[in-house]
Every structure is written in structure tokens, then in C-alpha cells.
Amino acid sequence: MPTIDLDSDLTVFEYPYHVRYSEVGHRGLMTAPALINAFQDCSTFQSEALGVGMAWLRNEQRAWVLTHWQIVVDRYPSLCEEIAVGTFANSFKGFTAKRNFYIKDNAGKYIARAQSSWAFIDLSTGRPTRPTPAHIDPYGSHDPLELPAEDRRVKLPDVLEQREPIIVRRGLIDTNEHVNNCQYVQMALELLPRETAPTSIRVDYRRAAVLGDTIYPSIGEIGHRAVVALNDSAGAPFAVVELA
Template sequence: MNYSFNSRVRYSETGEDGRLTLPGALNYFQDCCTFQAESIGLGMEVLKARDRAWFLSSWQVIVDEYPAMGTEIKITTAPYDFKGFMGMRNFTIETADGRLLAWANSNWTNLIISKGIPARLTPADTDNYVLSKKMEMDYAPRKISLPDDMISQEPFQVQKHHLDTNHHVNNCQYICMAEDFLPEKFKVYQMRAEYKMQAKLGDMICPKTKVESGKVVVSLDDEKGKPYAIVELAEK
């Protein structure tokens, strides 16, 4: 079953152009599925008591139009499949009159918090959800191939403001890190992200980048070269 909430684009969610940023859109999506989980009795505290949590495995997000500050919007999420230890969700952002601005697909892994390993889904995890029909969109592969000849960038350390309630770098923070390597006036139409490991406070992020025509790929690695997250940003 779809779940929606209404909002208005705030000044604090906009960039230099006065429009909602890509991280702002991602935060709306994340808030929407969190609100749905709370509304059906499967919120964070309930999952935590069972030593469970949902972690994002991958994003595919398309933003056709970034709404301006003050725009009335509706954010919707629709879980459409559970399989093994994975859950799949679509998202949309629309104007008040129903014009589609952004849409997304996402894959989530149910983890045992204390062990950091996937947990096979049970009725306790899924029965409160009513699945929706999978959205019609051009689905990209979940995995992102790294191009050759990526260029190493200056490493930096994970700070407190990067963390979320799970004490790991929040999924949206990796996108913010990747956006720092975009060329001037690069407008993201499609963002894909693949999350591989969880970075914690004090860990070093060692970025590698490749700028191609209309596309930038960023691998955010640990000090041994293993990626925490891979992000692909593409123009229309």
C-alpha cells in the first residue's frame, strides 16, 4: 500500500539556485518510508528491540524537475516486493496538482544489528505491509561498474555530522560527498548509488573519481581501496 505525506519546500532544503537539492529529495524519500514504518507499528524502536534494522543497499533516483522554495509537494513511497532478506520500494515526489517531479527505486537489506549480517525476513517483518504494484520506469542495474583510470582524490575523515542513529555514515551523506566532485553547472538528472560497507566515526574516506561526458562516477573507499559506496551522477 502506498504511503504519502505533504510538505512544502523549505529554504533550508534548497541550494544556490533556490530549488530543492538532490540530498533534500533523498531525505524526503527516507523520511517517507520511516513515517510509513512508524504508522504500521514497525518503526525504529520496535525493530531495535528485535535487534533488526533496514539498511539501504542501492538507489536509483531520477529528478526531472527540482521544485522551487515554497512549492507544495507530496512525497509517496510504495513497497512492492520482499525477497529473502531484501525489501524493494519505489518513491515519487509530485506537485500539489499531481505533476511528477522525481521518482526512484530502492533496495533495502534487513540486518541483525548486533552481528551486522543479513536476516531472512519473517512474517513479523512483512505482514504489516501491503505491497503495491511495481512502478513503471526504466530500471537500471543495482550494481555500478567502475570505469578504468579513476583518479584518486584527497582523503578525509568521517565526522560526527555524517552519522545517523545507527552510528554509521548516513546514506545521504555519501551522496553529499560525491556531489563535491561534480563539475560546475552539472545538473544531476539520474543518481545511482550502491552501498557496500558501513563507515563509522574516524574512518578515512579515500575518494576516486572519473568524469566522463555527462556522467561522474565516485567511489568512496576505505584506506585499503575497498568501497564504502559507489555513486554515479548523470545529466539528462
């Protein structure tokens, strides 16, 4: 975890970051999956710094599970560029939460922003459950960042073309024993007919794929947006990814 001033206001959590070689593509720019992983790491670091991290939650048989991304990228940072990655909670309602993420350049300008939705899960049952004040009070809440208005659900095109199935191997699995959220975006990017650095990414996470599952991808378009459905054998989505 990066060095953090524990006396600062950790409810708005930000840390300096240099774009690593392992995070860039052949053009020398941070990739979309690397950007998502930076966001994911940032929220993990914040939770650990606040004392409500992964080990504490696991001891209580609880976990926060991502259910939706809306990401807007104005510019992908370049190799070795100094940036700041940040996050803060917006709201908690029932068993759900909303959280913003951002990346700023070294002049303090936003170059990427994201809104995310989460569900609080009882790991012993696999069902949503209401968090207690101990789970949510440390985060506080702050006004959301401004992002373009979008529907909560990603709409599927009328016509989808099937692609080759993907078997879930061990390398796709995270600490919650299911496919990590970023992996679905990576799968979707690999299905595009040409390389792209999307400036808009939206993902609906419907159900977690686990080790040994087979994912059946299909792809279509709505206007200038590519939509990838990542389904089970019955056609029910694990995730739906929209890239533009």
C-alpha cells in the first residue's frame, strides 16, 4: 500500500502514482484494464487505511461486490506519467453503496472519472445484507462527481453475433473466488474488431462467474457503442459491457 498520512481526511482518499510499464499498451498509454485496476486498488487501500479492509470484512463473512461501472476517460496517461488516483463514497442506501473514482494529472486536472455501484454481501449465504454503521460510517459521504447522464442498465442490441466460448481459468479469479470485475472488460475489449481506447465504459455485473464456468460472449452495436454480453450456457448474462 502507498505511504498515506493517517492524520489526513481519509474519506477522500488520494495517492500519487506513476504509470508503470506493465500498465501500458504498445502505444505507451495506460490501458483501460490498468485504469480500472488502479481504481480497484485505490478503494482497497482506502478500506485498509480506515480499518474496514478485506481481512476485517472476511472475519465478519461480509464483502462489498461491484454491480455497475460508468467510466469516462478524457485522456489515458502515458508511461511514467505522474498522476493521482482518488476515491470517495457518495451514498449508502439499504444494502447498496455508490462510490466515485478519479485520476488527475500533475496539474490537478481530471483526466478520468467514474461512478460505481456496490452491493453488501453476506458471504455465508451469498445474499445481499444491510451493512451496520461500523461498516459504513468510516467512509463518510461526499457529493458525487459530475458525469454524463446514462441509464442505470446497459441496453442490449437487437442483434448479437456469437463468439468463441471462454473457460474460466485460475488466472481470472480474485479473492472473492469469482472472476474479477476488470476481467470482463478485458474479455470485451478482446472481442472488438479493432484495437480501441474507449472513452466511455459501462458495465452491468449481473452474476459472478467462478472457476470452471464457461462464458459465452456475443457482440453487437447500438449507434457508435459496442455492446458485449458475457453469458452462461442458458443465455443469462454474467456481465454486459458497453464500450464507446
